[in-house]
Amino acid sequence: MWGMARREKYSGELLKGSMDCLLLALIGREPMYGYQLIREVERQSRGYLQFKEGTLYPALHRLEQDGFIQGRWERLPNGQERRYYSLTEEGEKALQAKARTWKSFAAAVNMVLRG
Amino acid sequence: MEVVRRSSEHGLEGIRAASKNGRRGMSLELDRFLQHLRASLHLDAADAEPVLREINAHLEDRVADLQAQGFDRASAERLAIERFGDVRQVAREMCEAHQRPTWREALLAACPHGLVVLFFALGLSRNFPLLALAFAAITVVTFLFWRRGRPQWIYPWAGYSLFPLLVVLRLAVREVPNGFDSWLDAETSLQTGAETVALAVLFPLSWWAVVRVILEAARRDWLLASLMMLPMAVLSGWLLLLAPYGGYLWASPEDVAQFDPLMARMMLAVAVVVAVFFRFGARLLRFALLCGVALVSLAIINPIAEPGTGPAGLALRAVVLLGLLASPALLLLLLDGGPGSLWPPRGQSSGRAPA
Numbered sequence: 486m487w488g489m490a491r492r493e494k495y496s497g498e499l500l501k502g503s504m505d506c507l508l509l510a511l512i513g514r515e516p517m518y519g520y521q522l523i524r525e526v527e528r529q530s531r532g533y534l535q536f537k538e539g540t541l542y543p544a545l546h547r548l549e550q551d552g553f554i555q556g557r558w559e560r561l562p563n564g565q566e567r568r569y570y571s572l573t574e575e576g577e578k579a580l581q582a583k584a585r586t587w588k589s590f591a592a593a594v595n596m597v598l599r600g
Numbered sequence: 601m602e603v604v605r606r607s608s609e610h611g612l613e614g615i616r617a618a619s620k621n622g623r624r625g626m627s628l629e630l631d632r633f634l635q636h637l638r639a640s641l642h643l644d645a646a647d648a649e650p651v652l653r654e655i656n657a658h659l660e661d662r663v664a665d666l667q668a669q670g671f672d673r674a675s676a677e678r679l680a681i682e683r684f685g686d687v688r689q690v691a692r693e694m695c696e697a698h699q700r701p702t703w704r705e706a707l708l709a710a711c712p713h714g715l716v717v718l719f720f721a722l723g724l725s726r727n728f729p730l731l732a733l734a735f736a737a738i739t740v741v742t743f744l745f746w747r748r749g750r751p752q753w754i755y756p757w758a759g760y761s762l763f764p765l766l767v768v769l770r771l772a773v774r775e776v777p778n779g780f781d782s783w784l785d786a787e788t789s790l791q792t793g794a795e796t797v798a799l800a801v802l803f804p805l806s807w808w809a810v811v812r813v814i815l816e817a818a819r820r821d822w823l824l825a826s827l828m829m830l831p832m833a834v835l836s837g838w839l840l841l842l843a844p845y846g847g848y849l850w851a852s853p854e855d856v857a858q859f860d861p862l863m864a865r866m867m868l869a870v871a872v873v874v875a876v877f878f879r880f881g882a883r884l885l886r887f888a889l890l891c892g893v894a895l896v897s898l899a900i901i902n903p904i905a906e907p908g909t910g911p912a913g914l915a916l917r918a919v920v921l922l923g924l925l926a927s928p929a930l931l932l933l934l935l936d937g938g939p940g941s942l943w944p945p946r947g948q949s950s951g952r953a954p955a
Contacts, residue, residue, distance in 0.1 A: 519654065520661040538662070539685035542655060543693035550697060558650075568654045 504544055505553075506587055507534075509572065509580040512554055516571040519545060545570060553579045629677045630659055633687065640691030642821035647698050659684065696882065706878035709753035712738050712760045712831070713871035720864035726853045735764055755817065755824045756874055759831035762813060765806040766832055815935065818928035823883055825928030826890055827874070833894045833924050834870055837901040838863055844905065862904075866897055887925075894921050 511517060511525050522545075523536050548554045553576030556568045572580070634652055641648050659680050666676035684690070715734060719725055739761040745754045817825035841859050845851035873893045877886050898921055902909055909917070923930070 518657075520658045537685045538658065538683050539655075539687070539690035540693055542651070542658070543690065543697040546651070546694065547697040565657065565660070566653060567657055568650070 503587060504536075505548060506580070506583040508541075508544060508548060509553060509576055509583065512570050513572045513577065513580055516569040518567040518569050522570075548576070551579075552576070627673070627677055629674070629681065630656070630663075633659070633681050633684075637687050637691060640688055642691075642695050642823070643698050651694060651698075655684075692883070703875075703879070705751065705753045706875040708751075709756050709827075709878055710871040710875040712757050713867050713874055716760075716831075716835075717864050717867045717871060720860045720867060723857055723860050725860050725863070726856045735760065750820065752824060752878065755828040756831060758813065758817065759828040762810055762828070763832050763835055765810050766836075768802050768806045769810070811931070814928050815931055818932045822929040822932055823887055826887060826925045827877065829925050829927060830870065830874070830890055830894060833921055834866065834897050837866075837897050837905075840905040841901055862900070866900065869893060870897075890925055891922055894925060 507526060508522060511522055511529075517525065519541055523538055523541060526534050526536060545554065545556075549556055549570070552573060554570045555573050556570050558566055558568050560566050634656060637655065638648065638652060641651065643651065659677075662680040662683065663673070663676040666679055667673060671679065715738070719727075719731065719734065724730055738757055742754060742757045742761040745751060746758065814825055814828070817828055838859065839848060841862075842848050842851050842856060845855040848856065870893055873889055877889050895918055898914070898917060902914055902917060906913075
């Protein structure tokens with residue numbers, strides 16, 4: 486997964502490390518399905534972050550296998566199916582831990598950049 | 601509308617039926633993409649079908665959004681597929697997300713190796729009736745679960761089931777200097793015409809059975825098929841050890857038993873490696889693990905069995921051994937044009953939007 490800002494390209498490694506945190510954070514606010522997650526990331530980052538769409542689903546399935554999120558199928562009135570993901574208790578703890586790690590990392594980097 | 605909930609072999613039909621009856625039909629472009637994805641996914645049927653359903657729903661949503669932006673259906677589908685990304689990368693990552701069996705499944709995979717460890721550790725390797733019974737039991741378990749969706753842990757069991765067939769093949773061929781040669785010395789060669797005829801009949805049947813099973817396994821996942829080959833490689837080393845003493849059938853019980861402790865330790869290492877194999881994610885790393893344990897076995901066994909073998913001879917044996925482990929992938933290359941996870945099968949698109 487990588488993202489592209491309007492003017493610069495963030496490295497894949499940088500975004501890969503934060504992908505789980507982003508997904509858990511979004512799913513933690515409300516249950517979402519895959520396509521909705523892609524749109525929300527793009528919307529909330531004002532276009533700076535765009536998932537390579539196909540790699541989202543392995544990440545979601547991995548988080549589900551780890552027990553951090555739980556998927557369920559829902560059928561819409563028009564017959565379409567969507568798989569919604571919601572955060573589990575384990576996922577909530579994982580999100581808090583990842584968010585703390587991210588904030589510490591960001592603060593440390595900022596300290597070095599400020600000199 | 602009913603979504604057809606079947607195994608992944610029928611999963612695409614179910615998705616097509618669902619899409620046809622839903623608000624959008626599945627186009628040829630999307631269908632080809634999903635077929636390619638299905639061919640690249642090396643998952644159990646129960647895991648692959650919901651993955652395909654979910655990705656189909658995603659693509660339909662993307663196509664609908666693009667159409668709302670003014671694209672025609674064909675262009676929207678091409679763009680949706682392009683934005684989705686390389687199907688092989690997606691399949692690879694999905695496999696790594698899913699192919700992390702539980703420790704229970706890893707232990708089940710190690711079970712047949714553990715049984716062989718017991719045989720050697722208890723000095724039962726010369727107890728031919730018990731050995732035959734064990735192989736028969738392994739074969740029955742293999743047959744039952746091979747027909748029930750082929751869980752990943754059954755592949756090592758299948759390897760042991762194939763070993764007797766390879767023995768038949770080697771007996772019939774009567775060539776290639778290895779552990780089978782000593783069965784064929786002047787005093788022990790098959791004398792009766794009936795036995796010769798039986799071997800002549802069994803030879804093509806055994807070849808057919810072995811190649812068919814390997815190919816079937818490889819088409820599902822060449823890596824699991826390589827795992828299936830591992831017992832054959834290591835047990836062939838045991839027969840190599842027995843070669844100077846007349847081979848398994850004609851060596852004295854004491855000559856056979858002297859290698860039991862070594863083989864018990866070696867098979868224990870194989871059992872541990874197989875259990876760990878199932879917990880690794882990266883495919884090449886898992887293949888390297890198989891090659892590593894096979895080469896270590898060769899390095900231990902060959903100097904004992906044939907002390908006069910030089911580096912060239914040892915290197916040749918290593919190449920043959922690695923060739924045996926890679927034979928499922930090589931068979932796919934020869935017959936199908938390549939393992940699905942490495943490059944697209946013949947006649948299917950790359951998953952990228954056409955130029």
